[in-house]
Amino acid sequence: MLLDFALPAHDRKLIPEGRLSGPMPWVIAIMLFLTLLIAAMGLSLAYAIRNGGDDLAQQATVQIIEPDPIERATQKVAVSRVLRELPEIADVNSVPDGEVRNLLKPWLGNDVIDADIPVPALIDIRFKKAPDGATIRALKRRLEPVAPKIRIDSHSSWMAPFFDLMSSLIFLTFAIFLLLLIATSAVVILAVRSTLNTHRGTIEIMHMMGGTDLQAARLFQRRVALDALLGGVVGFGAAAAVILTLGGRIAAVEPALLADASLPWYGWLILAIIPLAVMGLAMLMARWTVVSALKKML
Amino acid sequence: MSFLRAGYLACPPCIWRVFELMQSVVEFDNVGLRYGTGAETLTDLSFTLYPGSFYFLTGASGAGKTSLLKLLYLAHRPSRGAIRMFGHDAITLPRDRLPGFRRRIGVVFQDFRLVPHLSTFDNIALPLRIAGIQEKDLRSPVTEMLDWIGLTERADARPATLSGGEQQRVAIARAVIGRPEMLVADEPTGNVDPEMARRLLQLFAALNKLGTTVVVATHDIHLLQEIEGAQMMRLDKGRLSDPTGSLRHPPRPLVLKN
Ligand SMILES: Nc1ncnc2c1ncn2[C@@H]1O[C@H](COP(=O)(O)OP(=O)(O)OP(=O)(O)O)[C@@H](O)[C@H]1O
Ligand SMILES: [Mg+2]
Numbered sequence: 001m002l003l004d005f006a007l008p009a010h011d012r013k014l015i016p017e018g019r020l021s022g023p024m025p026w027v028i029a030i031m032l033f034l035t036l037l038i039a040a041m042g043l044s045l046a047y048a049i050r051n052g053g054d055d056l057a058q059q060a061t062v063q064i065i066e067p068d069p070i071e072r073a074t075q076k077v078a079v080s081r082v083l084r085e086l087p088e089i090a091d092v093n094s095v096p097d098g099e100v101r102n103l104l105k106p107w108l109g110n111d112v113i114d115a116d117i118p119v120p121a122l123i124d125i126r127f128k129k130a131p132d133g134a135t136i137r138a139l140k141r142r143l144e145p146v147a148p149k150i151r152i153d154s155h156s157s158w159m160a161p162f163f164d165l166m167s168s169l170i171f172l173t174f175a176i177f178l179l180l181l182i183a184t185s186a187v188v189i190l191a192v193r194s195t196l197n198t199h200r201g202t203i204e205i206m207h208m209m210g211g212t213d214l215q216a217a218r219l220f221q222r223r224v225a226l227d228a229l230l231g232g233v234v235g236f237g238a239a240a241a242v243i244l245t246l247g248g249r250i251a252a253v254e255p256a257l258l259a260d261a262s263l264p265w266y267g268w269l270i271l272a273i274i275p276l277a278v279m280g281l282a283m284l285m286a287r288w289t290v291v292s293a294l295k296k297m298l
Numbered sequence: 299m300s301f302l303r304a305g306y307l308a309c310p311p312c313i314w315r316v317f318e319l320m321q322s323v324v325e326f327d328n329v330g331l332r333y334g335t336g337a338e339t340l341t342d343l344s345f346t347l348y349p350g351s352f353y354f355l356t357g358a359s360g361a362g363k364t365s366l367l368k369l370l371y372l373a374h375r376p377s378r379g380a381i382r383m384f385g386h387d388a389i390t391l392p393r394d395r396l397p398g399f400r401r402r403i404g405v406v407f408q409d410f411r412l413v414p415h416l417s418t419f420d421n422i423a424l425p426l427r428i429a430g431i432q433e434k435d436l437r438s439p440v441t442e443m444l445d446w447i448g449l450t451e452r453a454d455a456r457p458a459t460l461s462g463g464e465q466q467r468v469a470i471a472r473a474v475i476g477r478p479e480m481l482v483a484d485e486p487t488g489n490v491d492p493e494m495a496r497r498l499l500q501l502f503a504a505l506n507k508l509g510t511t512v513v514v515a516t517h518d519i520h521l522l523q524e525i526e527g528a529q530m531m532r533l534d535k536g537r538l539s540d541p542t543g544s545l546r547h548p549p550r551p552l553v554l555k556n
Contacts, residue, residue: 201411201413201414202413202414202415204411205411205413205424206424206428208371208373208400208405208411209400209401209405209424209425209428210396210397210398210399210400210401210402210403210425210428210429211397211428212394212397215428298372298373298374298375298393298396
């Protein structure tokens with residue numbers, strides 16, 4: 001009943017076809033464009049945080065800060081062995097000393113590094129699931145007998161401010177999205193009223209000739225739905241173009257921190273539902289407006 | 299005038315028509331109409347309209363002719379009194395049954411009320427389309443009607459591009475195309491020359507011969523001569539000054555057609 005597009009041809013001729021009723025489709029298009037962009041942004045961020053964030057939060061770095069190189073090497077091997085035996089750890093990757101020195105070069109300069117300056121031994125580990133503070137402390141206690149001068153940095157601790165910022169952004173995006181959706185609905189409601197005013201005479205004439213409320217509502221609903229559909233298609237098309245272009249640019253950005261900030265397939269699904277929902281709202285509003293206007297007439 | 303036969307598509311069997319002809323089309327009993335809180339615009343109206351009769355409604359400007367016609371075409375409910383229409387109590391009729399009644403009544407509005415974005419053809423076809431008549435069945439009656447009112451060349455024109463008289467002819471064509479059981483016309487010849495007025499009145503007469511009850515509100519006393527057997531109702535400040543039927547012509551005897 002709601003999606004009454006299949007009107008018989010002669011019914012369609014009751015209200016003129018093929019003319020856009022003023023600015024309504026374009027305003028809807030603009031509103032939908034903004035709504036969809038914001039929605040896409042929120043969805044991508046949330047997706048990136050959930051994927052990349054989980055991954056980062058599972059990782060930690062073990063440092064052995066032992067000045068004696070021989071002792072440090074022995075401890076590194078021992079610690080690695082212990083770590084590999086722990087069930088909560090998925091992956092242990094002992095970083096070779098040469099690589100550590102390379103990492104430090106930009107900060108300390110070639111000369112200093114070439115000298116026999118002590119650098120900590122590094123072991124990258126990945127937990128099966130993101131560790132909390134207690135897990136890290138327990139691991140430290142477990143490793144201290146093997147290597148007393150040990151430090152464990154979980155990535156989630158230094159990533160925390162970043163994640164806090166991201167969740168605030170996602171929240172903000174969601175709030176803006178809701179506001180835009182409300183504004184879009186208001187635009188639709190106003191547009192329906194103005195379309196009704198344009199066609200009020202016609203609807204009254206049909207009414208006096210024995211047209212039923214339902215006949216008028218159906219025609220009018222169709223008219224409004226076509227406007228909303230046009231606005232929806234234009235708005236969605238423009239938003240999709242922007243999202244795809246931006247997606248390409250983001251993928252090209254180094255470091256790959258943002259690499260996961262692309263829209264997942266179900267994101268597109270959600271984006272496609274929004275214009276349809278707005279169209280449904282427009283049709284419901286149209287029906288309600290016409291029927292309540294006609295109810296005032298005998 | 300075979301286009302008038304388009305209405306037969308929805309016509310009940312002859313026996314039913316004979317039965318219908320024996321009852322009244324409209325009965326007013328002590329009807330009063332008041333707009334808002336002012337004085338009564340129509341007062342103490344009691345009269346009966348019979349099937350197949352032709353009525354002229356005259357009266358000074360502001361006497362309440364349009365108001366009375368609005369009661370007849372079910373655009374208003376009276377403030378008091380009783381109205382029976384086609385054998386039903388029109389006052390207590392539920393709202394969702396009104397469309398069915400309205401489709402039995404053709405209306406020529408004083409201000410035409412053509413649909414501005416529809417062509418002449420589509421305006422005339424409007425009642426048939428509302429009644430759900432198929433496109434293939436309405437093309438020939440509408441074309442013939444266009445020919446009769448002399449607007450074949452203007453079939454695709456919008457109302458705004460038609461002259462006042464042409465718009466009036468379209469409004470009349472739209473009112474009669476569905477061959478209504480009752481035709482209500484408010485000043486239908488106000489904007490046309492005497493020749494066209496006579497022609498349009500012939501259209502009403504032809505419809506009347508097929509059984510339609512016709513009520514024409516007019517200032518034009520010359521029109522009254524045109525229809526033999528027509529009866530006159532005169533409104534004077536909202537009252538029927540001649541409600542008993544001592545009419546200009548003696549009442550036409552009830553003829554059962556078919
Ligand atoms: N909708 C309305 N609200 C209030 N008063 C109205 C309304 N319609 C008509 N009237 C008043 O009722 C009276 C009768 O009006 P009506 O239109 O029935 O007259 P009429 O006989 O058709 O006049 P005319 O010959 O000029 O068309 C007038 O005084 C008019 O001002
Ligand atoms: Mg009038």
